Amino acid sequence: MRARNLALVLGEVNSRGPVTRAALAEITGLTKTTVSKLVADLIDAGLVVETGAVRDGERGRPGVVVRVSGEHVASVGLEINVDYLAVRVVDLSRTVRLRRTQAVDNRFAQPGDVVALLRDLALKAVDDAVDMGLRVVGGVLAVPGPVDQRTGTVHNAPNLGWREVPVAALLELPFPVQVENEANLAALGELWFGSGLSDFLHVSGEIGIGAGLVVRGSLFQGSHGYAGELGHVVVSPDGPACRCGGRGCLEQYAGQDALAAATGLAGTDVQATTTGNGSRAAAAAGGGAQAATGGTTAGDISRIVARLQAQDPAALAACERAGWALGVALSSAINLVDPDTIVLGGIYGPLFPWIGEAVTATLTSRLGQMRDAVPPVVVSRLGTEAAALGAAGQVIQRVIADPAALLQT
Amino acid sequence: MRARNLALVLGEVNSRGPVTRAALAEITGLTKTTVSKLVADLIDAGLVVETGAVRDGERGRPGVVVRVSGEHVASVGLEINVDYLAVRVVDLSRTVRLRRTQAVDNRFAQPGDVVALLRDLALKAVDDAVDMGLRVVGGVLAVPGPVDQRTGTVHNAPNLGWREVPVAALLELPFPVQVENEANLAALGELWFGSGLSDFLHVSGEIGIGAGLVVRGSLFQGSHGYAGELGHVVVSPDGPACRCGGRGCLEQYAGQDALAAATGLAGTDVQATTTGNGSRAAAAAGGGAQAATGGTTAGDISRIVARLQAQDPAALAACERAGWALGVALSSAINLVDPDTIVLGGIYGPLFPWIGEAVTATLTSRLGQMRDAVPPVVVSRLGTEAAALGAAGQVIQRVIADPAALLQT
Numbered sequence: 001m002r003a004r005n006l007a008l009v010l011g012e013v014n015s016r017g018p019v020t021r022a023a024l025a026e027i028t029g030l031t032k033t034t035v036s037k038l039v040a041d042l043i044d045a046g047l048v049v050e051t052g053a054v055r056d057g058e059r060g061r062p063g064v065v066v067r068v069s070g071e072h073v074a075s076v077g078l079e080i081n082v083d084y085l086a087v088r089v090v091d092l093s094r095t096v097r098l099r100r101t102q103a104v105d106n107r108f109a110q111p112g113d114v115v116a117l118l119r120d121l122a123l124k125a126v127d128d129a130v131d132m133g134l135r136v137v138g139g140v141l142a143v144p145g146p147v148d149q150r151t152g153t154v155h156n157a158p159n160l161g162w163r164e165v166p167v168a169a170l171l172e173l174p175f176p177v178q179v180e181n182e183a184n185l186a187a188l189g190e191l192w193f194g195s196g197l198s199d200f201l202h203v204s205g206e207i208g209i210g211a212g213l214v215v216r217g218s219l220f221q222g223s224h225g226y227a228g229e230l231g232h233v234v235v236s237p238d239g240p241a242c243r244c245g246g247r248g249c250l251e252q253y254a255g256q257d258a259l260a261a262a263t264g265l266a267g268t269d270v271q272a273t274t275t276g277n278g279s280r281a282a283a284a285a286g287g288g289a290q291a292a293t294g295g296t297t298a299g300d301i302s303r304i305v306a307r308l309q310a311q312d313p314a315a316l317a318a319c320e321r322a323g324w325a326l327g328v329a330l331s332s333a334i335n336l337v338d339p340d341t342i343v344l345g346g347i348y349g350p351l352f353p354w355i356g357e358a359v360t361a362t363l364t365s366r367l368g369q370m371r372d373a374v375p376p377v378v379v380s381r382l383g384t385e386a387a388a389l390g391a392a393g394q395v396i397q398r399v400i401a402d403p404a405a406l407l408q409t
Numbered sequence: 410m411r412a413r414n415l416a417l418v419l420g421e422v423n424s425r426g427p428v429t430r431a432a433l434a435e436i437t438g439l440t441k442t443t444v445s446k447l448v449a450d451l452i453d454a455g456l457v458v459e460t461g462a463v464r465d466g467e468r469g470r471p472g473v474v475v476r477v478s479g480e481h482v483a484s485v486g487l488e489i490n491v492d493y494l495a496v497r498v499v500d501l502s503r504t505v506r507l508r509r510t511q512a513v514d515n516r517f518a519q520p521g522d523v524v525a526l527l528r529d530l531a532l533k534a535v536d537d538a539v540d541m542g543l544r545v546v547g548g549v550l551a552v553p554g555p556v557d558q559r560t561g562t563v564h565n566a567p568n569l570g571w572r573e574v575p576v577a578a579l580l581e582l583p584f585p586v587q588v589e590n591e592a593n594l595a596a597l598g599e600l601w602f603g604s605g606l607s608d609f610l611h612v613s614g615e616i617g618i619g620a621g622l623v624v625r626g627s628l629f630q631g632s633h634g635y636a637g638e639l640g641h642v643v644v645s646p647d648g649p650a651c652r653c654g655g656r657g658c659l660e661q662y663a664g665q666d667a668l669a670a671a672t673g674l675a676g677t678d679v680q681a682t683t684t685g686n687g688s689r690a691a692a693a694a695g696g697g698a699q700a701a702t703g704g705t706t707a708g709d710i711s712r713i714v715a716r717l718q719a720q721d722p723a724a725l726a727a728c729e730r731a732g733w734a735l736g737v738a739l740s741s742a743i744n745l746v747d748p749d750t751i752v753l754g755g756i757y758g759p760l761f762p763w764i765g766e767a768v769t770a771t772l773t774s775r776l777g778q779m780r781d782a783v784p785p786v787v788v789s790r791l792g793t794e795a796a797a798l799g800a801a802g803q804v805i806q807r808v809i810a811d812p813a814a815l816l817q818t
Contacts, residue, residue, distance in 0.1 A: 234740060
């Protein structure tokens, strides 16, 4: 009961902004004595703080207001992606306090090595946060693939070459870390730190293509947390073979590798040589061949953009085709999940000028007769920061939803 | 505050079954005096009823328990479909008290005529309910197409030939009636009156193909309530033209008209001649031609089943193709929304022996490598009753969620 009331009071402080104890009693239906005791506990834990007196409109008496404290409790958002590691420290008032990003090439790296590098980056950021008076109470790690959230195991991150990697256990940080899918967290990043929309389908364009659906401010995750695999929505049932076992999946038309290949920049089959643990030894043995056969690299998107800017016909055709395929897959998604807005993130940010029109044209031709309006297609403003910010924000949400868990530690 | 507490108490009585006032106070955190007053109000309104004394485990003192009353308040579930009208009266304890179904052919009927027929059927059922001591407090009407729930207007029900029909206003029943999509309500019917699953995608196979997604006991409706248009998920982007403006939508492979046409039983384009208001006059004028070109009828599915039982090659091939297409569209749906189980309803009930295997085989070939297990594909046991039961259950849910609204009337 106390845990529920702590959450009730902190939730109201969080959603309403500065508020008096008297108003909290009125809103929650709890007695003023109970509210005062709960607020005292929340202040002791550094979760809320008194912030001067305001006049209470109803009665005209001045009251001390409390608000969520940005000065004590903080969270860490972590991200492992193909070409960078990211750490973000965010305080309880959702202000980003520290940003650390390190460019790497994780395509051929051992999970243990990647995790060790991320741990160093995170621990340094946490030290810096301590110097700022912040206490990091938890973290969430974004990875590009489906995750067992219960055990913190990455089932399959093909662009990293990871399968069944217990990344939470490997990370060994001095606070609990949960592991979640990058596409879901990027959608939450867009929700909490983005352009202010609360109903949208966020598309994370990478080598794989994930999506996160936010409806009325909540992330939809499906029955097992695996919703949003937009990259394997069928564009054409007899199309190119996909690593998922299907054919003609969106990823084969609009994923980063597919775009690079169609532009004539690189091979598309890097993941086939780095399944299993994608070990550094295997990379060392096969690295030359890999480079020779043209594995895509972190610079691919900027190389594609350069070709597009130079009006390269292959690059333009690749984007036209990707935009069409994205439109076909999104029309299925719109029919199934009815998003209000489509937000294109990841590689579709820099590529938007060349794919946006084809996406919208395809949506209009396929949906125009059924619907009053086709959902608008817009670009995310967060770029690659979305997932790490969503990860940090996820911890904040959990603290707000269950402050008692923190009070007990 | 009182409204919230009434809902809190009734919700606990509803979810926990018979419970003492003392236990309710403990569960809700409200005082015993408050709980007693709220329970008295709920008893006065006929929503809960005392049902004898039980021994309270903790203290050993006997207490009077209350439970949701099945004796007073009831709801009506209504359905307009192509070949039948249905009315179900369900009491607050979710017992089905009255079933009324009338076979009709609504394909060429005026909305006003259809609604008048349904009104008569509903009013007779309500009279019978009154004789049983029940008070019908509200209704929900299931229609086969997207609906503006706010105004009770059917946007587009192509198999009825309806466009922008303000059916709630036409119905004029002596209690509020909301209008909702048949596919959503059928999924809720499956949830509340079906096989006990609480995580599934229910597929309503009719002339159109709708789906309703239930996750942890809640219906997912998307941002505007139009989620679940499985019939317009892309099977093949260059496939047959669809009435939605797209090409190769699932409906063109696995809808009732498509199946009948592929079996050689009927034309597939009835809706093209009955758009607009699909008036009886138009039907009278064009009825003969319609019959001559072979409009599908209510008996189509039994005729298809008869051909299947006779091993008719065209019918078998049509089902094989429909099962494959359903598998392709469902693989996109599974990737996007991650349902636990697929429940096939509507025409896929009688057709299941001939399509089930192709559905599962297609899902396995497309999803097998990505997932530990492909979601099981099962048949609904409710048949055509699912939507009307879901409609009645929807009213019950609303009463439980907001009993204060009822107390004020």
